[in-house]
Amino acid sequence: MLRLARVNIQKLDALHSRCFAAVASKKAHEKDIAQGPARQNESFMANIFRGSLVPTQVFPYPDVLTSEQKELTASLIDPFERFFAEVNNAARNDENSKIDDNTLTALWELGAFGIQVPSDFGGLGLNNTQYGRLCEIVGANDLGLGITIGAHQSIGFKGILLFGTPEQKEKYLPKVASEKVYAAFALTEPSSGSDAASIKCRAVKSADGKHYVLNGSKIWISNGGMAEIMTVFAQTEQTDKKTGEKKDKVTAFIVERSFGGVTSGPPEKKMGIKASNTAEVYFEDVKIPIENILGEEGEGFKVAMNILNNGRFGMGATLAGTMKECIKKATEHANNRVQFGQKIKNYGAIQEKLAQMNILQYATESMAFAISQNMDSGSQDYHLEAAISKVYASECAWYVCDEAIQILGGMGFMKETGLERVLRDLRIFRIFEGTNDILRLFVALTGIQYAGSHLKEVQRALKKPTANLGFIFKEASKRAASTVGLGGTDLSPYVIDELQPYAKKTAACIDLFGQTVEELLLKYNKNIVHQQFTLSKLANAAIDIYAMIVTQSRASRATRLNLPTANHELSLTKALTLQASDRALMNLRNATSSYHQELNKEMSLIAQSVCENSGVHTSGVIDLN
Amino acid sequence: MARVLVGVKRVIDYAVKVRVKPDKKGVVTQGVKHSMNPFDEIAVEEAVKLKEKKLASEIIAVSVGPAQSQEVIRTALAMGADRGVHVEVSGDEYELLQPVHVSKILAKLALDEKADLVILGKQAIDDDANQTAQMTAAVLDWPQGTFCNKVEKTDAGLTISREIDGGLETIKTKIPAVLSADLRLNTPRYATLPNIMKAKKKPLKKVTAKDLGVDTTPRIEIISVEDPPVRQAGALVADVDALVAKLKEGGHI
Ligand SMILES: Cc1cc2nc3c(=O)[nH]c(=O)nc-3n(C[C@H](O)[C@H](O)[C@H](O)COP(=O)(O)OP(=O)(O)OC[C@H]3O[C@@H](n4cnc5c(N)ncnc54)[C@H](O)[C@@H]3O)c2cc1C
Numbered sequence: 070m071l072r073l074a075r076v077n078i079q080k081l082d083a084l085h086s087r088c089f090a091a092v093a094s095k096k097a098h099e100k101d102i103a104q105g106p107a108r109q110n111e112s113f114m115a116n117i118f119r120g121s122l123v124p125t126q127v128f129p130y131p132d133v134l135t136s137e138q139k140e141l142t143a144s145l146i147d148p149f150e151r152f153f154a155e156v157n158n159a160a161r162n163d164e165n166s167k168i169d170d171n172t173l174t175a176l177w178e179l180g181a182f183g184i185q186v187p188s189d190f191g192g193l194g195l196n197n198t199q200y201g202r203l204c205e206i207v208g209a210n211d212l213g214l215g216i217t218i219g220a221h222q223s224i225g226f227k228g229i230l231l232f233g234t235p236e237q238k239e240k241y242l243p244k245v246a247s248e249k250v251y252a253a254f255a256l257t258e259p260s261s262g263s264d265a266a267s268i269k270c271r272a273v274k275s276a277d278g279k280h281y282v283l284n285g286s287k288i289w290i291s292n293g294g295m296a297e298i299m300t301v302f303a304q305t306e307q308t309d310k311k312t313g314e315k316k317d318k319v320t321a322f323i324v325e326r327s328f329g330g331v332t333s334g335p336p337e338k339k340m341g342i343k344a345s346n347t348a349e350v351y352f353e354d355v356k357i358p359i360e361n362i363l364g365e366e367g368e369g370f371k372v373a374m375n376i377l378n379n380g381r382f383g384m385g386a387t388l389a390g391t392m393k394e395c396i397k398k399a400t401e402h403a404n405n406r407v408q409f410g411q412k413i414k415n416y417g418a419i420q421e422k423l424a425q426m427n428i429l430q431y432a433t434e435s436m437a438f439a440i441s442q443n444m445d446s447g448s449q450d451y452h453l454e455a456a457i458s459k460v461y462a463s464e465c466a467w468y469v470c471d472e473a474i475q476i477l478g479g480m481g482f483m484k485e486t487g488l489e490r491v492l493r494d495l496r497i498f499r500i501f502e503g504t505n506d507i508l509r510l511f512v513a514l515t516g517i518q519y520a521g522s523h524l525k526e527v528q529r530a531l532k533k534p535t536a537n538l539g540f541i542f543k544e545a546s547k548r549a550a551s552t553v554g555l556g557g558t559d560l561s562p563y564v565i566d567e568l569q570p571y572a573k574k575t576a577a578c579i580d581l582f583g584q585t586v587e588e589l590l591l592k593y594n595k596n597i598v599h600q601q602f603t604l605s606k607l608a609n610a611a612i613d614i615y616a617m618i619v620t621q622s623r624a625s626r627a628t629r630l631n632l633p634t635a636n637h638e639l640s641l642t643k644a645l646t647l648q649a650s651d652r653a654l655m656n657l658r659n660a661t662s663s664y665h666q667e668l669n670k671e672m673s674l675i676a677q678s679v680c681e682n683s684g685v686h687t688s689g690v691i692d693l694n
Numbered sequence: 695m696a697r698v699l700v701g702v703k704r705v706i707d708y709a710v711k712v713r714v715k716p717d718k719k720g721v722v723t724q725g726v727k728h729s730m731n732p733f734d735e736i737a738v739e740e741a742v743k744l745k746e747k748k749l750a751s752e753i754i755a756v757s758v759g760p761a762q763s764q765e766v767i768r769t770a771l772a773m774g775a776d777r778g779v780h781v782e783v784s785g786d787e788y789e790l791l792q793p794v795h796v797s798k799i800l801a802k803l804a805l806d807e808k809a810d811l812v813i814l815g816k817q818a819i820d821d822d823a824n825q826t827a828q829m830t831a832a833v834l835d836w837p838q839g840t841f842c843n844k845v846e847k848t849d850a851g852l853t854i855s856r857e858i859d860g861g862l863e864t865i866k867t868k869i870p871a872v873l874s875a876d877l878r879l880n881t882p883r884y885a886t887l888p889n890i891m892k893a894k895k896k897p898l899k900k901v902t903a904k905d906l907g908v909d910t911t912p913r914i915e916i917i918s919v920e921d922p923p924v925r926q927a928g929a930l931v932a933d934v935d936a937l938v939a940k941l942k943e944g945g946h947i
């Protein structure tokens with residue numbers, strides 16, 4: 070324990086925030102840390118980084134909707150499905166690279182553009198969980214259309230919902246909820262993608278202080294060609310209140326196309342989600358009234374990150390729906406196709422695929438609705454889980470769609486089957502709203518930083534050992550238990566009997582997880598931020614652990630409620646745990662093994678050499694040397 | 695301007711595979727998706743169309759059944775009906791409720807509500823009785839236009855095109871009248887989400903059959919409900935001769 074105290078946490082904090090500007094909100098973290106033990110971080114995942122178990126957000130599986138809300142949600146499902154069956158045509162949208170006007174009108178009338186806007190402002194006033202349920206239907210039917218409505222409400226005007234003043238809400242929400250006015254979220258620029266804090270768009274305050282003048286350009290903005298209202302991020306000069314120093318800081322603005330000086334480029338030609346408009350947006354001396362600042366001046370980065378964090382769970386729900394549809398097509402085929410004298414469903418190779426696809430779908434859906442319900446019950450501590458669910462959902466959906474195509478054989482490759490479009494559409498989900506690589510780093514580093522901040526408390530306590538004896542003693546025994554390998558984690562109170570052996574496997578992963586984080590901190594100190602080979606292994610273990618936890622929780626609930634699907638859900642959970650616990654332990658061992666040190670070194674060398682030579686750097690087998 | 699009464703029955707959803715209960719006294723309804731009888735959706739759509747053409751002043755959606763029947767009334771309200779009446783009949787009494795009871799209830803409501811037109815689905819997809827519209831007309835002693843394919847308002851009343859075996863029949867009728875909707879009468883709209891929200895605020899009155907003076911005492915007893923016989927497996931024959939031989943053997947030709 071004493072050796073832990075030596076870790077120089079302050080430096081770690083600073084590095085983490087600089088490196089990680091793209092995803093983490095520095096201010097929010099500083100606040101978390103400043104508040105210290107006063108506010109318990111309820112995140113299950115954050116806490117396992119420091120080796121402690123905080124079960125409130127995952128056990129029992131959340132169930133936040135009232136029966137009235139459930140009934141209402143149920144009544145919305147049918148019309149949503151009918152819109153897709155009777156009005157929308159995903160293949161046509163893909164073919165035309167746009168959604169026709171009749172379909173868009175029907176979509177507006179359906180209420181699909183203002184699902185979470187309060188009814189006072191003309192929206193449906195649904196919560197995250199209800200929104201997620203509708204997202205599943207969208208994901209099952211048309212991802213391109215999904216991005217059109219998602220870019221509008223999940224990010225486009227979400228900032229107004231989260232941070233808008235009463236006047237901003239009054240003015241803009243009715244328009245974007247039901248008056249056919251499109252919204253967009255404009256952050257990315259040619260020179261800043263993942264590193265969003267480095268944007269170059271600038272807004273300069275007028276002499277009279279009544280407005281800002283915005284110049285610059287954005288790229289790849291969803292709905293950029295049709296949005297009338299945009300949440301735009303730009304650098305603004307801010308004076309530090311303490312030092313008087315002038316510094317550029319990002320501010321968020323609500324920009325109307327009608328302000329003048331806002332133009333957009335032609336629709337980009339893309340691999341997938343073609344139904345969704347993606348365009349460049351240019352700002353030339355755009356006069357933005359001061360009332361249109363969104364959130365605090367200079368706090369725009371926090372606004373952007375909160376919007377993205379808040380919307381991420383929706384991707385999980387959407388893609389859970391996509392997977393369901395892929396599975397349906399694959400199963401129908403497997404049930405009917407005869408080869409070698411048998412239905413192919415009878416072959417082990419096909420069974421393995423179908424089972425795997427269903428396991429991944431179950432876990433993705435379990436994550437998405439655990440998070441949405443945590444958010445609906447007021448949690449602020451869902452960012453790690455939301456990032457995990459985005460990474461997991463987008464990768465599982467890709468795998469599931471790919472395997473569905475495989476089960477369909479040649480038919481899967483044909484356009485008319487509809488799966489090739491889904492595969493193309495899915496590819497972007499691993500790239501936008503935070504690339505999966507960046508989100509993995511975010512998960513690992515945010516967790517490590519949280520563990521580090523806790524260690525700071527240990528440090529502080531050590532300065533006055535007598536006053537904090539109880540605290541120190543508790544920490545010491547906890548750490549001792551986990552390092553000696555006694556297995557400090559006990560999940561047994563939370564899962565049903567039948568899952569006990571599986572919960573034990575997961576508990577072992579959590580134990581090793583805490584130990585590994587500790588070991589890495591000791592070994593690398595602040596330099597951990599540069600160990601991406603290792604951080605991604607840690608992130609992968611975290612993802613597997615979260616998948617095990619949410620499925621064990623959900624299957625326990627299904628069993629307790631005696632749902633007709635309970636046995637099947639138990640099977641899915643057991644299979645997932647057997648796979649994920651094994652993989653998580655491997656990743657954790659690899660994170661600290663010397664074997665992997667060597668491997669990482671070789672991989673670094675290879676990459677370096679390839680980059681130096683701008684490509685493959687080998688001598689051809691039969692070319693003259 | 696006419697006041698229209700439409701009947702909306704809550705039935706097991708058309709897409710659900712219906713299962714017989716182990717005791718063979720009915721089918722499994724617990725935990726099974728229900729929705730509005732598809733022919734009733736067509737009836738509601740027709741009423742809403744009349745209202746949109748200003749030929750109807752008010753649409754009242756009626757459902758006879760257990761508490762959950764209010765769900766389909768809400769759907770009708772979201773589609774455009776103005777108010778709902780739920781006639782609560784539940785338990786055994788509902789299991790054994792027949793067109794004769796429902797038609798008496800609907801007739802009484804038509805008179806109480808001063809309706810000029812009653813539009814019902816031609817049949818419900820659960821019991822397939824195809825009797826309620828006809829019986830309601832009889833109880834009221836109003837003219838009936840069943841299996842409507844097209845309904846047009848004319849000076850004297852309505853001109854109705856009816857689906858009959860192998861073709862269409864066009865008739866004229868005065869109002870008040872009772873109509874039943876066939877499949878091709880229209881394509882029902884789906885309720886939009888904002889309208890579903892608004893429908894929560896539309897009035898929905900609950901009454902009992904007793905309030906209406908209708909006796910719903912069962913008149914029948916269900917002896918047994920059976921699954922349809924399982925289709926026999928087919929067989930492949932080598933050629934046409936073999937097929938002809940098989941057909942002869944089976945006495946089919
Ligand atoms: C169809 C589409 C729609 C979009 N819609 C919007 C929108 O509506 N609004 C908006 O603002 N933006 C939008 N974007 C932009 C999108 O969010 C960015 O593409 C995304 O953030 C990635 O940025 P980038 O493409 O510049 O890649 P880069 O940031 O240049 O990344 C390139 C690669 O480097 C990796 N990488 C970067 N930094 C690090 C690091 N520190 N460590 C390790 N690896 C790293 C990344 O993971 C990635 O693999 C959209 C993009 C597309 C394609």
Ligand SMILES: Cc1cc2nc3c(=O)[nH]c(=O)nc-3n(C[C@H](O)[C@H](O)[C@H](O)COP(=O)(O)OP(=O)(O)OC[C@H]3O[C@@H](n4cnc5c(N)ncnc54)[C@H](O)[C@@H]3O)c2cc1C
Nearest residue numbers: 406408409413416417418419475476477478479480482483
């Ligand atoms: C673009 C394209 C070009 C083509 N070009 C040609 C061509 O030039 N000439 C030509 O002759 N054909 C061609 N083909 C056909 C191609 O070779 C077949 O699609 C391929 O052999 C797979 O057959 P299938 O599509 O009928 O799938 P199936 O054989 O029905 O297989 C469906 C799924 O079942 C699995 N499966 C089948 N049997 C078993 C088993 N016993 N155990 C476990 N799993 C099983 C398969 O692996 C697959 O996942 C082409 C196909 C495409 C799509």
